Amino acid sequence: MIRDTFSGRVKDELARRWPADQGALGWELTGLCLGCGSPLPGGGWRWRTESAATARLLVRLVRARYGVAPRLVVDRRGRLGRGNVYELWLDVLPTAEGADDRAAEAAPSGGRGGRAARRGQGAAGAAGGVVLPGLPDPGAGQRPRRRQDREAFLRGLFLGAGSLTGPGHGYHAEVVVPAAVASRVAAELRRWGLRPGRARRRGRVGLYLKEAEQIAELLGRLGAHQAVLALENHRVVKGVRNRVNRLVNAETANLRKAVDAGLRQVEAIRRLVDAVGWEGLPASLRPVARARLEHPAASLRDLGQMLEPPLSKSAVGHRIRRLQALAARYAER
Template sequence: MSFSMLTKNELARVADARRCCKLAELAALVKMDGSLQISGRRVSLNIFNHNAAVVRKVFKLIKEIFSLQAEVLVKKKMRLHKNNVYVVRIPPQEGLREMLVQLGMVKSDGALREGVPGDLVRNECCRRAYLRGVFLGGGSVNNPGGTYHLEVITGKERHAVDICRLLKKFNFSAKVSQRKSWYVVYLKESEQIVECLNNMGAHSALLEFENARIYKDMRNRVNRLVNCETANLNKTVNASLRQAENIRLIARFLGMDKLPPSLREVAELRINFPDASLKELGEMANPPLGKSGVNHRLRKLDKIAEKLRTGSDFPESAAPEVESE
């Protein structure tokens, strides 16, 4: 089962105690998935969804708030790997028109009403319930093990813009994009997705998301540290090999006895301990040297080797005495 499905199943079990919150959540579900069917002067309402738990919640809310007659239908998909579509159908009856007005589907004069009904989301608790409803009606969230992405898809641009504004009231940096004939409201930042799940009431999904995010961040951090250590190790090994090669060149063409004692000591230490770090070489010197002192002398040896390669003239003494460290 996908992470989105688990999240929706959890949200479908969230039950608000206040009527205003129930009304806001049902209004969002009807806005997202509802369809009016008009035959002459008779009007019926159909609400479609692929999730059985969401459909049960829609049916329950209709019964609790309006006590209208409703039925649940199942439309079988003939294509392979297609989920069934569940339909909550409210046939023509007295009280349906009033229900549509209260849900913000139509105005009192019968005209269709677009966007989020402002009178249903005045309170913060109702705004949370409305967000939960739009997610149940057309939302999804990626598995936190992959890319972070939460989105809500609606067919109306005005509704998408209003949902985006509603999210921004909770300080979420939501954005709207168009995907073919649909409008997508989405969040990309993991912290904001976690907070959005919390506001909607998906606390178990939130914990699972956080666990996966922490594991993913820790794995990425370990990989970065390993890559950094590997790069540093490669750099150290390459430098050690270069220094040893230069020292052998000096020994072959110039002779170690021609080097000043300070350079000869460091050169012999590097040849004898090719895997040692600069700090370790400095600790073995007599007297001990710091990393900068060892590095300074190795650089002088590199310069001598470079002059040997280019055929530069050398005085009898290959290099002046290194300043005391």
């Protein structure tokens, strides 16, 4: 079910937010209309979503805007067995005038929310044809000018047609919109400093983000702060794990090099002892030669600590190189 996915949990969180005022409410409904809504041939409107939280929010938003509640139908089979699908129906389109009257009543006297809700929306639905009457319509050239309007608009789009891959499965956030408004939606995302890619999606356009920082910025702007924390926690854990892996790999590589070098030194010392015997070795080199044969994998520093008196790493290295040079000289003979 969608609720069990990271995308579903993000939508649950976003659906608990309520628009700042009637102007923002109109823009959030516009986003939902573009994301998961469609006009009916004989009049009316339908929304279709797999998110129960989105369906509940739609009922509240439509009732607050138009004074009517859409009829809810639940398809319990779902698509490909993924869970319920929720359809919300308005059998008769509400009027733009009724929406404007309710917006004026809900806004404080002289408040900006009332003016923003009414400005330029009287015929927007008829002009663009992709949103309910009385709503701002990007298809008719309108755009959200206030911060809360932009947040509400993009939140509605994500609730209606957004998806998000959870932490640990790669980073991908996408919202699928009608092609006619894709450029306008992309422009609103760029106003937040985001750089969405574009892809065709069955006659619509998918606007997507693939960078973790960009996705976290989007979720934070929309108001999904718990989701941002989940993403950041995963990034921190992943970063620590990668750092530990790099350190372990580096240590393993260094150990392998030390062991290989030790084995080459052992082979050289054995050839030299076979050629000249222990008594033929310079007295200053014998302790180091014996220590290396007994401890092929020890580091030069550890070899030095095994000697009496102890020697520094550089002193041990110098004696080992002398032994290898002598072995090479006798091998040439």
